[in-house]
Amino acid sequence: MLDRRTFVTGILSGYGLLAAGSASAGTLSGTSLSPSSDFSLTLAPIPVNFTGRPAFATAINGTVPGPTLSWQEGEDVTLRVTNHLIETSSIHWHGIILPTTMDGVPGLSFPGIPPGETFEYRFTVNQSGTYWYHSHSGYQEQTGLYGAIVVNPREGDPDGADRDHVILLSDWTDENPAAIYTRLKKMSHYYNFNERTAPDLYRQIRSEGPLATWQDRAMWNDMRMSDSDLADVTGYTYTYLMNGVSPASGWTGLCKAGERVKLRFINGSAMSIFDVRIPGLRMTVVAADGQDVEPVTVDEFRIGTAETYDVIVTPESDSAYTLFAQSLDRSGFARGTLTTSPELVAALPAMDPVPILGHEDMGMAHSAGGHAHEPVISAQQRHPHAHHHSALAPAGTAGLGSAAGIVHAATEYGPHVDMRTENPVSGIDDPGVGLREHGQRLGREVLRYSQLINRHPTADPRQPGREIQLHLTGNMNRYMWSFNGVKFADAEPLELQYGERVRIHLVNDTMMAHPIHLHGLWSELETGEPSRIPRKHTVLVQPGKTVSYLVSADALGRWAYHCHLQYHMLGMMREARVS
């Protein structure tokens, strides 16, 4: 049941924020409803102050983020969501496998929750781990409708953690999200203040000479693209939050020396990709998207929008550590402190240099690693009447990834698509732009998807019966996004047959990373170990790269399938229909 005091405290902290701004911010976070199977969640606006200026957020039970929901694996949960906003709302349980009518996507699962009404979600929790929940209506997620879910496993914590902290990362703006979308349509680089300048050009000419500089710039100039196009919306408007606390205040989590502390990182942002590290502590990744993986110890990892990673850290005695999550474009960061004593202060690291996209990120790589593909063939050449969801015979063993040739659909040609990769390689072994040199230069080991191996055997050992190649497409300048050049509004559903095992081969024909989220079904990421294929709900597809995963279509219904970036998903979306 909803604890009335929690509710009231939440409201008060909202006001506290409005008045004090920073000092009281910590009280807002860490709101948690006691483990239960019955929850009441109320969606309503609250005044907040994350930036020094008062603003309004959409909150769940009076807090941003909403309360952390603690569930028990195997139990039935009931969630009564009451909408006190003046617009239709919804809550989607991200990463939870449940009946389609409980998935909370307006238009697919149900009509949404009208203002003043309550919708009762009821389903059995058949999994454990770290997940999150958020609104699937309008831009409400951007304005605060999100929170963490922790599902306790039936047999206790498999990682032997002594302590647990949820680390929910998000991005806050005082701006109206609809205005952000409008700005991006009118000037797509509106928020990018890392653009290449004349002094940059001068420096390059001095170090490389005019000819080499000309050659290096030729591709960018020809394609009319920017090598600093890393994030559409940046720290220019965003304040990055950790558990709802701004970097000015900083969230604090306590632990004891020598404890095995589990940090449940959740990227609950609307548009941000974070690079996470804890200077002085190595992190052992034990779960990805809530699912157990073989422990792998790293110094840094990139977390795409909507992904989650559980890591185990072991702090030494009397020490404080900074949890540092810098945005991919280095325009800002979220931070917090993990400390054995509240009095201790940890040093704040500097942000890394701004990454610069290279030819590799444009799908022109001839780099080592990854699977080689056949040369690119346009759909007109191969299939004169190619349907925009090209279904092909599977190529490649389950778990090892697709070896199919890249086929650009006929629908990818036109004013709505500004780029098609020429020679994309698999991004499975690529830490991503800006992180590739960290191992060699800084001695930081960075997590790669290829290191994710399921701790449990592959549940469905079948080979895929067919393969669907889906291209992530867009026109950055016009700010249009689509799959295979066809936006959601114009697209037919992606038809999956109940019970089939299918491979989805994603080809990123843009120079941005897109976190692709499939509702209702697992995305079994082909990281190279057929007997231990890890399960994810959101897969970050690197710019100009490919990735493939297997899907067992074992849940009937209409499921949303989309890029999780808030301002991309309107176009880069499909209905995946299992029938």
Next chain:
Amino acid sequence: MKPAAIANGYMAILATISPNLMAMGNDDPLMAKVIIERLEAGIDNRDIPQWLEVTGWAGYDLNKLWLKSSIERTDSETESGDIELLYGRAIAPYWDFQLGWKRDFQPTPTRDWLAIGFQGLAPYFFEVDSTLYLGSSNRSALEIEVEYELMLTQRWVLSPRTEILLNGQNDNRTATGSGLSSLEAGLRLRYEIRREFAPYLGIHWERAYGNTADLRQEEGEKTSEVHIVVGIRAWF
């Protein structure tokens, strides 16, 4: 007023300005943009010549209605002015095809034209607006405008710009001659206080050629001028 009431009021405003709140929303809502390309005055001259160049569009990702106008005034008199109404359709990732009507309302008599143009971003980031005009009595003209933006810093932008006008025929009554009629060039240094608003300082040069120059000379007008200009560039 109670905070909850204020909050609800705020949300009500939010709802009216973000129409795509139902379901998953509309990726391509109707939008409009007004761009004041240059609103400037020559500060080195007693007459204080002034220029205004405005572009606006309303529409969707691939289909837009365009309105363009440019006006030049000297000594409180409108020397030249035109207005264009065009339908624009995206034909390539960086290019729109435009078709419509243009009226030159100054100098008189007014001239009406059918306008056929291509506007977009050429390789090497040159912003190009090129239009072919066809008028009555077999009149024709071609106008090409090219602009470049060199970022000196993230907010200081140096922008060279050139405009060339060619005419198919002599039109004595508007002092326009066939062939190359005029050439304009400018260099402006602006500071973007916000993306939407930038004051600038620049230099503007223009010159008439061929028959146009002769016709202007006959009317006692200058055929070449250069000015230091201050102005603002803004959009919303």
